[in-house]
Amino acid sequence: MDFSLSTEHEMTQKMVRDFAQKEIAPVIKEYDRKQEPVPTSLKRMGELGILGLCFPVRYGGQGMDYVSLGLACEELEAVDTHLRVAMSVHTGLCSMTLFQWGTEEQKEKFLTELASGKKLGCGAFTEPGCGSDVSAVQTSAKRDGDFYILNGEKMWISLASKADYAMVVARTNPDAKKPSAGLSSFLVDLHSEGVKTGDLHGKLGVRAGSTGWISFSDVKVPVANRIGEEGEGFKITMAGFDHGRYTVASGATGLIRASRDVSVKYALERRTFGKMIGEHQLVQQKIAQMMQDYEIARMLYLKVGWLKNMGERSTLATSYAKKFATEASFNAANEAIQIHGAYGFSDEYDAERYLRNSKGAVIYEGSSEIQTLIQAGYALGFREDKPLRCELPAYDEAFWNE
Amino acid sequence: MKIIVCIKQVPDSEAKVVAADGKASWGDAPLVINPFDEYAVEGALQQKEAQGGEVIALCLGPETAKEALKHALAMGSDSAILVSDPALGAVDSQGAAKLLAAAIPKIGGVEMVVFGRQTLDDGTGLTIAQTARVLGWPLLSFAGAIKVDGGKATVERVFEEGKQTISASLPAVVSVVQSIGEPRYPSFMGIRKASKAVIPQWSLADLGVTAPTPVVTRAALDNPPSRDVTCEIITGETPAQIAEALAEKILAEKVL
Numbered sequence: 001m002d003f004s005l006s007t008e009h010e011m012t013q014k015m016v017r018d019f020a021q022k023e024i025a026p027v028i029k030e031y032d033r034k035q036e037p038v039p040t041s042l043k044r045m046g047e048l049g050i051l052g053l054c055f056p057v058r059y060g061g062q063g064m065d066y067v068s069l070g071l072a073c074e075e076l077e078a079v080d081t082h083l084r085v086a087m088s089v090h091t092g093l094c095s096m097t098l099f100q101w102g103t104e105e106q107k108e109k110f111l112t113e114l115a116s117g118k119k120l121g122c123g124a125f126t127e128p129g130c131g132s133d134v135s136a137v138q139t140s141a142k143r144d145g146d147f148y149i150l151n152g153e154k155m156w157i158s159l160a161s162k163a164d165y166a167m168v169v170a171r172t173n174p175d176a177k178k179p180s181a182g183l184s185s186f187l188v189d190l191h192s193e194g195v196k197t198g199d200l201h202g203k204l205g206v207r208a209g210s211t212g213w214i215s216f217s218d219v220k221v222p223v224a225n226r227i228g229e230e231g232e233g234f235k236i237t238m239a240g241f242d243h244g245r246y247t248v249a250s251g252a253t254g255l256i257r258a259s260r261d262v263s264v265k266y267a268l269e270r271r272t273f274g275k276m277i278g279e280h281q282l283v284q285q286k287i288a289q290m291m292q293d294y295e296i297a298r299m300l301y302l303k304v305g306w307l308k309n310m311g312e313r314s315t316l317a318t319s320y321a322k323k324f325a326t327e328a329s330f331n332a333a334n335e336a337i338q339i340h341g342a343y344g345f346s347d348e349y350d351a352e353r354y355l356r357n358s359k360g361a362v363i364y365e366g367s368s369e370i371q372t373l374i375q376a377g378y379a380l381g382f383r384e385d386k387p388l389r390c391e392l393p394a395y396d397e398a399f400w401n402e
Numbered sequence: 403m404k405i406i407v408c409i410k411q412v413p414d415s416e417a418k419v420v421a422a423d424g425k426a427s428w429g430d431a432p433l434v435i436n437p438f439d440e441y442a443v444e445g446a447l448q449q450k451e452a453q454g455g456e457v458i459a460l461c462l463g464p465e466t467a468k469e470a471l472k473h474a475l476a477m478g479s480d481s482a483i484l485v486s487d488p489a490l491g492a493v494d495s496q497g498a499a500k501l502l503a504a505a506i507p508k509i510g511g512v513e514m515v516v517f518g519r520q521t522l523d524d525g526t527g528l529t530i531a532q533t534a535r536v537l538g539w540p541l542l543s544f545a546g547a548i549k550v551d552g553g554k555a556t557v558e559r560v561f562e563e564g565k566q567t568i569s570a571s572l573p574a575v576v577s578v579v580q581s582i583g584e585p586r587y588p589s590f591m592g593i594r595k596a597s598k599a600v601i602p603q604w605s606l607a608d609l610g611v612t613a614p615t616p617v618v619t620r621a622a623l624d625n626p627p628s629r630d631v632t633c634e635i636i637t638g639e640t641p642a643q644i645a646e647a648l649a650e651k652i653l654a655e656k657v658l
């Protein structure tokens with residue numbers, strides 16, 4: 001077993017780190033305070049190829065593997081969660097889903113625009129009335145000749161007001177025996193007539209990112225934009241979560257690291273009772289926990305990256321990685337605040353932002369409760385990986401770089 | 403135009419360097435391309451983009467320095483060469499200049515050699531001028547902008563006091579400063595190319611030279627004296643009073 005990263009991986013990590021540290025770290029507090037998206041983030045991530053990191057060059061991507069995607073997410077979220085959220089929705093939920101399920105024509109047309117960063121994508125599943133229970137979505141898509149007519153509303157959609165395309169799950173068959181069998185997936189052009197989008201305000205975290213809503217009112221979506229077959233929408237959405245959750249897991253790992261780093265720094269500066277606080281065992285215990293959690297979270301997501309490279313299903317491994325890393329990142333940020341004492345309570349320091357940003361990931365892309373059900377489902381034999389009609393292509397260096 | 407960019411590998415700027423027994427150590431901090439040399443690579447790539455041609459990254463150092471060369475490749479250099487030989491012990495700036503000046507003619511057809519203004523480790527900034535001297539080429543130092551036209555290089559030298567424009571015929575040695583522009587990030591295509599690159603290694607025999615004898619040797623290496631600092635918080639009723647008390651203190655301490 002080889003645990004080492006390749007030179008390519010290490011250089012990718014450094015490049016993404018340098019970008020985030022140099023361009024985003026200096027301004028993040030300002031935008032987070034103003035609750036406004038950092039205006040340059042998406043543009044720069046597109047220009048630098050980060051948004052299309054793991055796709056074949058032939059589809060406008062950068063030809064790197066899936067491990068590189070995880071490493072990039074770790075670096076991005078170590079600076080701010082909004083950067084990684086863009087990867088989760090644009091790269092994970094939208095582009096990777098398209099890469100897995102799209103026809104050759106769809107990949108040539110849409111993936112090329114998305115992977116090259118010319119267009120932005122998002123994933124629109126949640127609605128005002130349902131989140132965890134995707135099979136309950138109400139947005140409808142009625143076939144009308146060469147089009148589907150979409151009606152409904154999506155809520156809590158990251159990049160809703162910024163994206164050009166949304167991967168949408170909608171109900172095409174209200175009479176299906178199983179509600180989940182009545183769903184289909186569509187790549188909807190958000191510039192179409194009848195689409196409205198807006199931003200949500202007053203969020204606890206990811207304040208420098210955009211989270212919003214999309215409403216569809218008699219939106220005509222060409223049949224050519226249906227991803228997969230009619231009735232495959234639930235499977236496609238779940239498969240897409242495998243990709244999104246991988247980016248959430250690797251990103252949360254970066255957040256643990258960030259909490260650890262600020263904690264170590266502060267523990268070596270602040271003195272109480274005649275000692276550096278880092279010399280108090282109770283402070284050491286908190287830092288040791290962050291060290292250990294970082295290491296575990298990293299191993300878990302790297303394994304998922306490896307499984308993806310091999311072309312193997314990673315639903316369970318992804319669930320472990322996502323649940324562990326997001327919960328550990330919340331705990332790490334919480335303890336980082338504790339180590340900073342009152343200063344941790346102030347937005348002069350980073351720890352409070354880490355805590356606010358960490359909480360969302362314990363909820364979105366399958367809450368911790370849903371992850372627990374998935375894991376128990378495998379253990380008890382209620383769930384198993386059945387072959388999918390389309391699998392995410394295994395990383396093939398030659399094909400990727402042709 | 404064939405451009406050489408000379409780069410060095412140094413400990414990361416965040417590394418905590420400690421001196422012990424006359425040697426510097428920096429724990430497990432990574433070794434990186436000298437940050438000033440990233441500007442040199444940027445300057446060289448800008449010239450390639452303006453003039454066409456190629457950029458070759460050249461480094462004198464141990465085998466591990468190939469990592470720094472890979473960074474230059476990933477940024478967009480066309481090829482890289484490492485000068486390395488087990489027979490090389492401590493090399494001073496003059497020795498480095500002699501070795502680089504032996505490698506440059508071997509590459510052949512070079513019209514410009516670009517350096518960063520200094521290194522982060524030894525920081526003498528001397529190798530640049532010494533290389534120019536050994537090559538017998540003019541030196542255009544502290545360039546914030548470079549323009550090549552009709553076999554002549556014109557550079558804008560940037561100082562705190564102002565700017566100066568000077569020119570010299572090619573081939574020439576140029577050292578660049580930050581005003582040349584922020585170094586570009588490696589591209590992913592560059593990263594893939596760099597990680598697969600087999601970097602040729604030239605020995606002393608390849609260069610047809612013997613190990614240069616240092617003319618400057620390091621007699622001692624000491625840590626900076628630990629600072630004896632006391633902290634005093636000045637209080638007062640009003641900001642004006644605090645400012646007055648602070649000014650008095652500063653004057654009494656003869657800081658100003």
Ligand SMILES: Cc1cc2nc3c(=O)[nH]c(=O)nc-3n(C[C@H](O)[C@H](O)[C@H](O)COP(=O)(O)OP(=O)(O)OC[C@H]3O[C@@H](n4cnc5c(N)ncnc54)[C@H](O)[C@@H]3O)c2cc1C
Binds near residue numbers: 125
């Ligand atoms: C910052 C942010 C960004 C988001 N971005 C997107 C996006 O880009 N695209 C998108 O589609 N959605 C997005 N979401 C929505 C997110 O995916 C949903 O919030 C999530 O799926 C949970 O759904 P819900 O909020 O409706 O909660 P509910 O499903 O109503 O759940 C409420 C609570 O009940 C628990 N629960 C639900 N079912 C069960 C069960 N069977 N057993 C035990 N407990 C259960 C949940 O874990 C939760 O604690 C985002 C959310 C946030 C906060």
